Amino acid sequence: MARFLQRLGERIYQEKIVLxxxxxxGFLFLWLLVTDxxxxxxxxxxxxPEKVFFTLYEKILVPAGEEKLFGHVLASLVxxxxxxxxxxxxxxxxxxxxxxxxxxxxxxxxxxxxLRPIPPIAWIPLAxxxxxxxxxxxxxxxxxxxxxPTLINTYIGVKFVDPLLIRAxxxxxxxxxxxxxxxxxxASVPLIVAGVRIGVGLGMMCLVAAELVAASSGLGYLIMxxxxxxxxxxxxxxxxxxxxxxxxxxxxxxxxxxxVVYWKxx
Amino acid sequence: xGANKRGPxxxxxxxxxxxxxxxxxxxxxxxxxxxVIPPAFxxxxxxxxxxxxxxxxxxxxxxxxxGHTLVSxxxxxxxxxxALLIGIPLGILMGWFKRIEAIVxxxxxxLRPIPPLAWIPLSxxxxxxxxxxxxxxxxxxxxxxxxxxxxxxxxxxxxxxxxxxxxxxxTRQRDLLREVAIPSALPVxxxxxxxxxGAAWMTLVAAELLASDAGxxxxxxxARRALEPSVIILGMLVIGILGALMARGxxxxxxxxxxxVKEEEH
Numbered sequence: 069m070a071r072f073l074q075r076l077g078e079r080i081y082q083e084k085i086v087l088x089x090x091x092x093x094g095f096l097f098l099w100l101l102v103t104d105x106x107x108x109x110x111x112x113x114x115x116x117p118e119k120v121f122f123t124l125y126e127k128i129l130v131p132a133g134e135e136k137l138f139g140h141v142l143a144s145l146v147x148x149x150x151x152x153x154x155x156x157x158x159x160x161x162x163x164x165x166x167x168x169x170x171x172x173x174x175x176x177x178x179x180x181x182x183l184r185p186i187p188p189i190a191w192i193p194l195a196x197x198x199x200x201x202x203x204x205x206x207x208x209x210x211x212x213x214x215x216x217p218t219l220i221n222t223y224i225g226v227k228f229v230d231p232l233l234i235r236a237x238x239x240x241x242x243x244x245x246x247x248x249x250x251x252x253x254x255a256s257v258p259l260i261v262a263g264v265r266i267g268v269g270l271g272m273m274c275l276v277a278a279e280l281v282a283a284s285s286g287l288g289y290l291i292m293x294x295x296x297x298x299x300x301x302x303x304x305x306x307x308x309x310x311x312x313x314x315x316x317x318x319x320x321x322x323x324x325x326x327x328v329v330y331w332k333x334x
Numbered sequence: 335x336g337a338n339k340r341g342p343x344x345x346x347x348x349x350x351x352x353x354x355x356x357x358x359x360x361x362x363x364x365x366x367x368x369x370v371i372p373p374a375f376x377x378x379x380x381x382x383x384x385x386x387x388x389x390x391x392x393x394x395x396x397x398x399x400x401g402h403t404l405v406s407x408x409x410x411x412x413x414x415x416x417a418l419l420i421g422i423p424l425g426i427l428m429g430w431f432k433r434i435e436a437i438v439x440x441x442x443x444x445l446r447p448i449p450p451l452a453w454i455p456l457s458x459x460x461x462x463x464x465x466x467x468x469x470x471x472x473x474x475x476x477x478x479x480x481x482x483x484x485x486x487x488x489x490x491x492x493x494x495x496x497x498x499x500x501x502x503x504x505t506r507q508r509d510l511l512r513e514v515a516i517p518s519a520l521p522v523x524x525x526x527x528x529x530x531x532g533a534a535w536m537t538l539v540a541a542e543l544l545a546s547d548a549g550x551x552x553x554x555x556x557a558r559r560a561l562e563p564s565v566i567i568l569g570m571l572v573i574g575i576l577g578a579l580m581a582r583g584x585x586x587x588x589x590x591x592x593x594x595v596k597e598e599e600h
Contacts, residue, residue: 087436095441113460174349179357185581186574187536189451190551192543193558193566198375273449277540280454288452292544295455303455311447318447 115301123301124308132302133293135285141309143285147203148275148317151210152268159215159267160260163222167256168248173223180219188213188270189277201282206275213274214267221263225256261325268321272314287313377564385564394565395556397548403572405549406538409465413472414534421477421530422523425484429519430511435485442481450475450533451540463545468538475537476530483526487519521595524588528581535577 096117102108103116111119127137135143166173191212192205199205229252237251279288287310294303358379364370366378373381389399397405428435453471461467491514499514542551550569557565588595 084432084436087433088440091437092440092444095444171345171349174346175353178350178354182574185578186570187532187539187577189536189539189543190554190570190573192539193554194563194570197558197561197563197566273451273536276449276451277536277543280451280540281543291452291455295459298459300456300459303459307448307452307456310449310452314449315447 112298112300115299115304120301120304120308123299124305127302127305132290133284137305137309140285140287140290140306141313143283143289144275144279144287144310144313147206147278147286148210148268148271148313150203151207151275152214152271154207155211155214155267155271156218156264158211159218160222163219163260164226164248164253164256166219167223167226168252180216184216184220188216188274192278192281195278196282206278206283206286209274209278210271213270214264217267217270218260218263221266222256222260225259225263226252229255258325258329261321261329265318265321265325268317269314272310272317276310373563374561375563377567381564382567385562386568389565389568395553397553399553399568399572402548402550402553402569403576406542406551406573407576409468409541409549410472410534410538412465413469413538414476414531416469417473417476417480417530417534418527420473421480422484422527425481425523425526426488426511426516426519428481429485429488430507430515446478450478450537454537454541454544457541458545463547468541468546471541472534472537475533479526479529479533480523481526483529484519484523487522487526488515490522491515491518521588521592524584524591528584528588531580531584532577535573539573 099114099117103111103114104118115123124137129136132140162176166176188209191209195205195208199208233251233255234247237247242250275286276288276291279286280292283289283292287306290306291303291310294300294306361376361379365373365376366380377385386399388394392398393401424438428438450471453474454467457467457470461470495514495518496510499510504510504513538549539551539554542549543555546552550573554566554569557563557569
């Protein structure tokens with residue numbers, strides 16, 4: 069019986085892999101079919117997969133706009149890193165303090181509750197007006213995108229720390245400040261990291277939006293350029309790269325979390 | 335959150351009023367009294383009220399404020415509801431039938447890391463700058479969370495519930511899905527709907543900033559060109575208020591549909 073179940077499990081597992089692979093291959097084949105083989109889609113509407121692949125390769129060597137592919141990736145990377153850095157440096161301390169000191173919470177909450185429902189992308193026109201179309205406006209928008217999820221999660225993490233931990237620390241003679249830094253903050257790290265993860269995802273969206281609206285470099289600009297020049301293969305190249313960049317960022321945060329929050333099991 | 339109700343004016347309320355009044359006071363002082371900040375940069379608060387009354391009555395770049403709002407609402411709701419209509423059933427089927435999951439999931443994982451906003455240029459190429467291209471990207475942005483949450487919700491169905499139903503004589507798969515799995519997944523599904531709604535608003539703004547001839551995003555973009563930050567701020571406020579109202583509506587619906595779920599977080 070056990071062996072039968074095991075074999076059944078293996079069979080289902082294999083069937084799943086076969087189905088998954090054939091699904092991706094089928095998708096590529098269909099794409100190839102409507103573009104190259106049957107020519108149902110003109111190249112300015114949907115380029116063939118190999119054209120996208122060659123564009124990806126070509127742009128490593130030949131510039132698109134003012135930069136080569138690597139330059140665009142680098143430009144996006146700098147913006148996202150600076151934006152995330154600023155947002156974390158502001159949001160985490162503010163969240164910790166708001167979660168810990170009730171008066172500060174009462175002062176800051178009303179302002180935050182008014183600003184929070186505004187999508188970060190809606191700040192773009194104001195950001196351009198304030199900071200021009202350079203690095204400043206993009207960093208500002210990304211920072212707003214990352215700021216709120218990080219702040220909220222930090223706040224919730226600090227506010228709802230297991231009271232038992234705090235009482236235990238008090239019994240052991242810890243002072244207020246010790247409890248905050250040695251009990252409450254470490255205990256809320258998992259929630260903070262979860263907030264950062266949501267924030268960075270949102271930040272990637274803000275990056276793309278900001279670069280679509282006004283930029284002369286970056287992956288969002290590449291995507292826009294493809295649309296403007298009727299070269300959808302360029303847009304798809306940019307979309308693939310931004311997807312890869314987002315995945316890498318997400319994986320890095322997860323790995324960081326596992327390292328820092330070693331006590332939390334999967 | 336706080337529970338110290340001593341008299342009609344708690345410390346918390348007083349602090350909230352102080353903070354709100356403080357922000358507006360500083361804003362007023364900097365822009366209207368000392369005139370440190372020029373009005374093309376940040377208008378004094380009273381300008382926002384007068385501009386609100388102005389564009390409420392007479393058209394601004396084509397429509398009144400209400401007209402722009404209706405255009406935006408139509409697009410958001412169109413994209414959002416079509417995403418629910420397709421995303422939730424697809425997610426449920428993926429969660430329930432292993433084969434459908436094996437086929438759809440790899441494609442989904444391939445496309446998911448690309449921020450929906452990044453589709454805007456391609457969408458413009460495919461559907462033109464009319465309403466369809468915007469509905470398409472908004473559909474995409476709300477579709478992804480709807481699928482993921484419906485799928486996860488079904489997957490998280492307590493096996494004990496399924497066994498109990500089987501023990502009580504439910505034999506047909508369809509009944510099991512309809513009577514057990516879907517109701518138990520409902521809170522998670524509605525969570526996805528809420529995320530999708532937020533994503534839909536973000537995408538709307540980006541799409542309207544990039545290419546449109548009406549709507550709140552368009553109004554804000556035009557106001558930026560005309561150096562009228564008060565109209566930009568008005569647009570941000572309307573978007574924020576509408577988004578918050580719709581999220582509130584979803585909460586109410588959630589409480590109606592799943593009365594067994596405990597009130598969490600805020």
